[in-house]
Every structure is written in structure tokens, then in C-alpha cells.
Amino acid sequence: MLTEIERRELEDAVKHYPEKRGAAIDALLTVQRHRGWISDESLLDIARFLEITAEDLDSIATFYNLVFRKPVGRHVAFVCDSISCWIKGCEQVQEQIKNLYDIDLGQTTSDGRLTVLPIACLGHCERAPAMMIDQDVYGQVTPEKMEIIMEKYK
Amino acid sequence: MNNERPLTQHLHPNGRPRLLREYVSTGGYGSLQKLAAGMVPKDVQRLVGEAGLRGRGGGGFPTGTKWSFVPMGPDASKPKYIVANGDEMEPGTFKDRILMEGDPHGLVEGMIMAGYALDAEVGYIFLRGEYHLSAQRLNQAIAEAYAEGYLGKSLPGTTFRFDLHLHSSAGRYICGEETALLNALEGKRAVPRAKPPFPQTVGLWGQPTIVQNVETLYNIPHIINHGVEWYHRLSRTKDGGTKIYGISGRVTNPGWWELPLGTTAREILDRHAGGMADGIGFRGLLPGGISTSFMIEEHLDLPLDFSSFPPDVGRLGTGTMIILDDQTCPVGFVLNLEKFFARESCGWCTPCREGLPWVAKLLTAFEEGRATRDDLSLLDMHTKWLAPGHTFCGLAPGAMAPLQSALKYFREDFERHIMIGGCPWSKKSAQQRVLV
Structure with missing residues (x-):
């Protein structure tokens, strides 16, 4: 069941489109913001609201890398691995995350604090290497800076 | 002006x-x-x-x-x-x-x-x-x-x-x-x-x-x-307006600048980005995102616009350049691009869905020292069969632009990978060579 708040937000989103399903991404991201990820149950709730089948909605949900169909940690670190960041050492950034938290790309720490994922070019190439934690972007990330940055995300 | x-x-x-x-x-x-x-x-x-x-x-x-x-x-x-x-x-x-x-x-x-x-x-x-x-x-x-x-x-x-x-x-x-x-x-x-x-x-x-x-x-x-x-x-060329150009890579000041359309890459690199970083040499650049072809030294005085590029130089793309320097392996550089394209292919048409991971696999073999002369021919083949007209949209042809031009301008680097059985830029393979 969608909560009252979720339902209200979804009703606002569908107003922007001539067909309800136009709001599919808005709806998935809205529910994800409240619940952390999109479970099968969430998928059904949203599909019912949009008046499409769950299978149809899943073909959209599974297409996008920012829609999580598996649980993630309290925080998600996205490490840019595109060319400008690769030249400037994104592999060391990934390495440092592994050293600090003992997780590889795609994994979550055992205490549920952090998930780390690769991401396509974040568009901060002039400040490479870049990473995004939740919604905050950091540029010129070094292994030393990373420890300080991560203090904010407990 | x-x-x-x-x-x-x-x-x-x-x-x-x-x-x-x-x-x-x-x-x-x-x-x-x-x-x-x-x-x-x-x-x-x-x-x-x-x-x-x-x-x-x-x-x-x-x-x-x-x-x-x-x-x-x-x-x-x-x-x-x-x-x-x-x-x-x-x-x-x-x-x-x-x-x-x-x-x-x-x-x-x-x-x-x-x-x-x-x-x-x-x-x-x-x-x-x-x-x-x-x-x-x-x-x-x-x-x-x-x-x-x-x-x-x-x-x-x-x-x-x-x-x-x-x-x-x-x-x-x-x-x-x-x-x-x-x-x-x-x-x-x-x-x-x-x-x-x-x-x-x-x-x-x-x-x-x-x-x-x-x-x-x-x-x-x-x-x-x-x-x-x-x-x-506002423009130096027959198309109107300014363009937001940018540079990333190992230059002194990476950044963006709004300049007259038709400004040259040399001017942007030297005057605005302050040239290559200390001790780093220039080898080539992608003029506008990774779906464009490499430009080398001899192209740096071309106006960066939509009508001055000869067909064999390709196209301007987005105007935000990525610099390939001499401390970076051109094969590793292109491998990074092709992994991106393989991951981002929507999977709808077969040449793109199957071809791009194959290209990435081949380039990985070069980097890991397993590549043969046949692999070089296979890369050449992909640049033809993933060219415009063979795929449903422009993604795979875009992916072939940097590969094809890298095979043209940096072919000796691909060959060196085969010859020494690894990446000449990799620290690991350098150590192995010393041991051998």
C-alpha cells in the first residue's frame, strides 16, 4: 500500500503527463526516496497506481541504474569511472573504498552504512576524479580526502 | 568581432x-x-x-x-x-x-x-x-x-x-x-x-x-x-554564436570557457587551459565527448565548429575535449570508452549488444598481454560492422569513432602490446619485464 504522503506525491507527478504511466520514473524515484529501494511489493503498489502491469513497470525499473531493485545501504557512493576520471585515478578511489570499508563495487557494508556503485560520467570532468555520495558531488577526490568526506555519512 | x-x-x-x-x-x-x-x-x-x-x-x-x-x-x-x-x-x-x-x-x-x-x-x-x-x-x-x-x-x-x-x-x-x-x-x-x-x-x-x-x-x-x-x-566561422568549450585530462587548468565558435583546439589548450601539465606530453584529444574521433597534433589548428572538419577528422561533438597524454596508454584509454559503451548499450539491436562487449573483451586482452595479430584484425572488423547503417541507432557507430581513429593514429601502440605481451604503461608489466 502506498502511504498517504507517497500517494499525494504521485498524484502531483502524474499531473505533468497526459497519461499516468508518463510518471513511471517519478513514481519509482519517489517511492525509493521513502523506502530506500524498490521491492516487489513497492513495484506492485506503483504499478497499480499507474494502471500498468508490474511486469511492464519492472521492464522500466530494471533499465535504470538509479532505480534500486535490491536493498542498498543508508548511503550510496557512486564512483565515476568514465574517461576523464579514469585518467585522473578513479581506480585509486575505488581501491581506497575497498581498503576502508572492505567492499567491492556493487556491495554493501555489513553494518548497512554504505553501498558503493560505479557510475557513468558525473559531468564534473574538470574536477576529476569525481564521486557522488547520495546527492552530493565531490571533485578532485584523493584517497586521503575520502576519509574526511565519509565522516559526514554515518 | x-x-x-x-x-x-x-x-x-x-x-x-x-x-x-x-x-x-x-x-x-x-x-x-x-x-x-x-x-x-x-x-x-x-x-x-x-x-x-x-x-x-x-x-x-x-x-x-x-x-x-x-x-x-x-x-x-x-x-x-x-x-x-x-x-x-x-x-x-x-x-x-x-x-x-x-x-x-x-x-x-x-x-x-x-x-x-x-x-x-x-x-x-x-x-x-x-x-x-x-x-x-x-x-x-x-x-x-x-x-x-x-x-x-x-x-x-x-x-x-x-x-x-x-x-x-x-x-x-x-x-x-x-x-x-x-x-x-x-x-x-x-x-x-x-x-x-x-x-x-x-x-x-x-x-x-x-x-x-x-x-x-x-x-x-x-x-x-x-x-x-x-x-x-560572435563567431569566427560561418555558423553563428559562441560555444562553451571545455578541457579535461592532464592539463594545467582543466575547465570550461565560452569562446567564439571556430576557436582552435591549440588556442584553448595553450591559452585557456595553460598547456599540458608539467612533464606531461600531448598525444591526442577527443574534441567533444567520447563518440568523436581522435585529433592529433596536425589537427590542432582546425576551427572547432560544425563545418570546418574534413570528413576523415570526424566531427566536433559537444566541444568539451578530453586529452590523451603520453603517460596514459591509448589502448587502456579506448578500453575505458568501450566498456562504457558496452555497459550503456540498451540491448535492443544485436550488433551493438553483442559487438561492444566483444570489442571491450578484445581490448582487455591487449592490456593483459593475451592479444594476437588476429585480435587486431577483429578490432578493425568491428569498426566496419558497427559503422552507421548496421545498427538501430547512433550509439555503436559513435563507439567506433574513437576506436577506429586510435587504430589509425596509435597503431604502433597496439602492436607493442602484442609484441611485449602486456601494457607498456602498466607498472605491473614493467616489473615483470625487469624480472624476465
Whole structure:
């Protein structure tokens, strides 16, 4: 069941489109913001609201890398691995995350604090290497800076 | 020559956004007053056509020509749509973000005027999901524009009313392809559509639709305010206007600069980016994102525009350059690009879905010292069979541009990988060679 708040937000989103399903991404991201990820149950709730089948909605949900169909940690670190960041050492950034938290790309720490994922070019190439934690972007990330940055995300 | 920098001259160096009052104080929303003075949609179309505005998203298609395919007049199917393509996911490209974060109202005004020109009453800004700061600022600008009556009410002296919505996406490079973008907006899986029909006649929900890059839209109010001649004087080349160029890689000052269209790569690299970083040598560059071909030393004095590139040099793309330096392995560089393309392929057509991972696998073999001469021929083969005409959309042909040109300019580096059985740039293989 969608909560009252979720339902209200979804009703606002569908107003922007001539067909309800136009709001599919808005709806998935809205529910994800409240619940952390999109479970099968969430998928059904949203599909019912949009008046499409769950299978149809899943073909959209599974297409996008920012829609999580598996649980993630309290925080998600996205490490840019595109060319400008690769030249400037994104592999060391990934390495440092592994050293600090003992997780590889795609994994979550055992205490549920952090998930780390690769991401396509974040568009901060002039400040490479870049990473995004939740919604905050950091540029010129070094292994030393990373420890300080991560203090904010407990 | 006109030294103005209309798109960025008012931006705050500290990145603070310009909101309504400030935007209006520097002439913002001035183009709307031209409507009250009697400018009709045909006039706007004519100005944009004569200004020589060409699409800044990478294609360089003349905007006026694109608009001319949209059905006009009382019999035209309604509603018509304007979509801003803000799905800036081309690696190495960050120019639209600078504009949307710093001057969100410029996009709103550009969309209103494009809408007016085409009698399209609804607009969507399709924004990549990772641009949270842009989303926040655009939402604020849209709310301000509604409150002020620029959106949602008849524009002064006209019966035209424009509504604008922000659509934040959820990743995936293919959404930047205009027909995949339309599917995404309709809440469908974002695979490209067959063309024809083209979106100008059959687009969003089957209605006439123009999809336009963000930077392109920012140019429109300035053309309307200052006229065609002024716009041509901004440029050094036959197409009008300025261009936001950028540089990333191992240069002294990576960054972006709004410069006359037709500025050369050498000038941007030496004068604006301060040259290569200390002790680092130049080998080549991709002129505008990773779907463009490598340019080498001999190309650095070509004007970076949409009409000066000889066919064998390829195309400008987005104008944000990525530098290949002499401390970086060209094969490893191209492997990074092809892994990106393989990951971002939507999977709809077989050559792209199967071919790109194969290319990435072959390049990995070069880096790991397992490649043979046959693998080099296989790479050559892919550049032919993933070329335009063999795939459903432009993603795979785009992926072949850097590969094909790397095989041309850096072939001896590919051969060295085969010869020494590893990557000459890798520390690990250097140690192994010493041990041997």
C-alpha cells in the first residue's frame, strides 16, 4: 500500500503527463526516496497506481541504474569511472573504498552504512576524479580526502 | 568581432545561481517583450534560421531546418511539445550543467521562445538524474516563472500560453538519444524508436515534438534580443554564436570557457587551459565527448565548429575535449570508452549488444598481454560492422569513432602490446619485464 504522503506525491507527478504511466520514473524515484529501494511489493503498489502491469513497470525499473531493485545501504557512493576520471585515478578511489570499508563495487557494508556503485560520467570532468555520495558531488577526490568526506555519512 | 559572452558573462564565479530578480536585471525575459511589440512565430523561426544556430548537443544540425519540419498553422495537430535534452551523459561533457546550475532562468526563457516559435504549448526539461543541483535550481526557476506569469498565462500581446515541467531521469546514457528520450518521457523502456517518422511530426505521445540540446536553447533569447548580425559577429566561422568549450585530462587548468565558435583546439589548450601539465606530453584529444574521433597534433589548428572538419577528422561533438597524454596508454584509454559503451548499450539491436562487449573483451586482452595479430584484425572488423547503417541507432557507430581513429593514429601502440605481451604503461608489466 502506498502511504498517504507517497500517494499525494504521485498524484502531483502524474499531473505533468497526459497519461499516468508518463510518471513511471517519478513514481519509482519517489517511492525509493521513502523506502530506500524498490521491492516487489513497492513495484506492485506503483504499478497499480499507474494502471500498468508490474511486469511492464519492472521492464522500466530494471533499465535504470538509479532505480534500486535490491536493498542498498543508508548511503550510496557512486564512483565515476568514465574517461576523464579514469585518467585522473578513479581506480585509486575505488581501491581506497575497498581498503576502508572492505567492499567491492556493487556491495554493501555489513553494518548497512554504505553501498558503493560505479557510475557513468558525473559531468564534473574538470574536477576529476569525481564521486557522488547520495546527492552530493565531490571533485578532485584523493584517497586521503575520502576519509574526511565519509565522516559526514554515518 | 563581438567579444560578448552572452551565455555565461553574468554567471557568478562562485557558482551561486542567478534567480529571477537578478536574471531580469541583466535583460532576462527581454525576448518576451518583443512578442508584445508584434513579433510573430514565423519571425522567431526566421531569426533562428538566419542566425545559423546549430545544435550544440553534438550533432550540429541547423536548428532552423529542424524547426521547418514541424507542422504549423490551424490544421497542425495539437498539442505540440518542446523538450530540452538535459541528459548530459556524454563522458567528458559538463557544459550544460554549468548553464543550468548558474542561470536556470535562461533555459526557461529559451524554452518559452522555442515554444512560441513552433506554437508548442507544453515543454519538458529532460534532466539526467544525477544533476540534483540543476534540478533544485530549475524547479525554483520554474516556480518563479509561474509566479511571475511567464509560464501558465498568456504572454503579453498574444494568446500563447506555455507550460513547463521538469522530468528528472534515473540514469542510462541511451536516454540522450532523442527517440529513446521520448520513450523514457512516456514512461516506457528507453530504447530508441525507428526513424522515420521523425519526432518533428510524430514525437511525444504521437504529437509533433522538437528535442533540443540545453545549450542550443540558451542561445535563442539572445538571437531574438540582439538580432542575426550581432549573433554572427560572435563567431569566427560561418555558423553563428559562441560555444562553451571545455578541457579535461592532464592539463594545467582543466575547465570550461565560452569562446567564439571556430576557436582552435591549440588556442584553448595553450591559452585557456595553460598547456599540458608539467612533464606531461600531448598525444591526442577527443574534441567533444567520447563518440568523436581522435585529433592529433596536425589537427590542432582546425576551427572547432560544425563545418570546418574534413570528413576523415570526424566531427566536433559537444566541444568539451578530453586529452590523451603520453603517460596514459591509448589502448587502456579506448578500453575505458568501450566498456562504457558496452555497459550503456540498451540491448535492443544485436550488433551493438553483442559487438561492444566483444570489442571491450578484445581490448582487455591487449592490456593483459593475451592479444594476437588476429585480435587486431577483429578490432578493425568491428569498426566496419558497427559503422552507421548496421545498427538501430547512433550509439555503436559513435563507439567506433574513437576506436577506429586510435587504430589509425596509435597503431604502433597496439602492436607493442602484442609484441611485449602486456601494457607498456602498466607498472605491473614493467616489473615483470625487469624480472624476465
